[in-house]
Amino acid sequence: MNEELTRLLNQCIENGNEADMEVIKQMLQGVRRKQDNHNGSYIGAALAMDRIVGDDTVDVCIPITPLTYNSLEIVHGGITATLVDTAMGTLANILLPEGFGAVTTNLNIHYLAPGTHGNLTAKASLVHKGSKTLVIDGIVISDEGRTVAHCTGSFFVIKKR
Template sequence: MKQELRQLLEDCIENGSESDLESLASLLRGVQQKIDMNSDTYIGHLLHMDRKMDKNTCEITIPINPIIHNNLDIVHGGITATVLDTAMGSLANYVLPEGLGAVTNQLNIHYIAPGIGDTLSCKADIIHHGTKTIVVSGTAYRNDGKKIAYATGTFFIINK
């Protein structure tokens, strides 16, 4: 595996454009961060998520780069959905007592404007906290302050 990976990296370095190499470096930094932090998951590290949380809100910011662009050179809607779902789900899990977890049951997103600029930030707030579900809202902004998406999510409360 290591030899195959070395060859793949050498081929990418030799033949990749500057944008390809910047993207490869970003992905490798994310994998290295996952390894260094002994984390269980990749997605937060690969997207370089910066998370701020308190009992009422969760805000996640990611850098915008070519890795997350669609063919129109704007943030892919699925990336926006992923960051919104992560912010909302993180908050839902944060407010639960030990032994319980929250998983996405339903996610509704309204895309408003293109994701462009340097960063994408998603902020989540609890709308309802019941015994079986938590309902959360989320808003995605680009770094110029323009709202690019609004979402709501329902999360099942489960035993871990």
């Protein structure tokens, strides 16, 4: 495995352009972030997600890099959805009592502007907390203060095993 991985990494480096090098670096840094327990998931680590948890809010920020681009070199809609779902899901889970978790059951997202450079920040806030479901509101904002997306999500409360 190590020999195959080393060969693949060397091939990618030898044949890579500047964007390739940036993506390889970000992915390797992501593995280190996961190993160092800075992020709980590989996707969060690879996207370099940073979280700020407030009383009833959660903000999650990512840098806009070639890893996040679609073919038009703007942030891929799926990355934006992942970012805002992470912020809303984190909020849903921290609002629940010990022994319970929440999973996304519905995500409704409206893309309003492209993410082009700098950072994107998803902000999540509580709309409704019931015994079986939560509804969370989310917005994604660029560094310039432009709203990139607006989202609502429903989360189902489950008992952890």
